[in-house]
């Protein structure tokens with residue numbers, strides 16, 4: 001909530017690193033972000049706004065233990081309580097992510113257990129540091145917790161695979177505080193088709209089948225409970241079916257704009273308009289590869305890493321855990337050497353979504369600790385930079401507050417209202 005010396009140094013470091021690694025046209029102009037008056041205004045706007053991030057991963061079930069402590073300024077984490085405070089971030093949806101595996105009884109059981117372990121870890125954070133954060137299950141609770149100076153911790157499940165085939169499981173997760181479910185991840189599942197079919201899991205490449213009959217029941221049950229439906233990772237057919245069927249607005253918790261970067265994970269202009277017409281929100285993702293195409297050097301390095309680890313794009317979900325983990329670990333160093341994108345790219349995607357969908361339908365979902373992190377917005381400690389850049393582009397304080405959290409809360413309230421009706 002305040003501008004620390006540390007964040008100042010971060011801004012400077014960002015400028016230096018940005019000017020070394022990125023062609024100038026790709027980065028926020030240092031002269032502009034170092035402007036004193038702009039910085040002072042940004043601090044005020046940022047402090048007044050309720051700032052929420054709709055998608056942050058946790059590293060695993062050891063999260064919120066002495067082995068992986070989010071109470072410290074942890075070099076292994078882009079989101080921890082210290083960085084949230086120094087960057088003025090009021091609340092975060094943590095994702096209990098489970099990778100897609102076979103859709104059979106054994107697979108569902110293991111996925112449910114994995115999700116439960118991560119949900120326990122997220123909840124454990126709030127009991128480890130009750131004076132610094134608290135679990136929020138409603139928009140009112142988010143506002144109350146933030147007003148009291150604590151961080152609001154919210155829970156989502158990334159991949160409805162974890163729910164299995166019993167509708168009653170959705171209620172079980174809801175009772176544990178889960179407030180959105182990303183219907184699928186990489187690979188089709190029992191609910192719907194993914195935008196990234198997994199050849200390793202035998203997917204046929206179709207992206208048009210959309211929701212399964214079971215998936216249609218899931219949508220109705222989530223509407224009934226007041227659980228937000230997250231369409232990031234969903235195939236075009238799944239997106240079409242869900243927005244047609246859902247009685248409540250939907251979210252894309254961490255996606256970009258396909259018009260600026262053609263990528264299966266991004267939403268087309270048509271989808272942006274449909275999402276807005278439905279009253280929903282796209283939460284802009286800060287994964288470099290979704291914001292702009294990789295440079296030839298970066299692409300070569302990624303291809304070499306993937307080959308050496310034995311992972312390819314089509315079978316990533318099916319790769320063994322040690323392979324996936326090694327790939328993810330080595331990507332951290334690769335990102336440092338060949339930066340994926342800059343703050344300007346991120347803001348360009350926000351601009352585009354605002355132009356297409358309107359300022360009431362755009363938010364922020366960094367995907368930190370799950371692949372997110374770009375120059376200028378590399379961790380929650382650098383969140384003020386986003387506000388600086390939006391001010392610089394002419395956004396009003398009201399518009400910035402909507403983007404930083406107001407829109408997400410509005411959608412959440414509407415989802416609750418639909419359930420109450």
Ligand SMILES: [Zn+2]
Nearest residue numbers: 158232233254
């Ligand atoms: Zn994701």
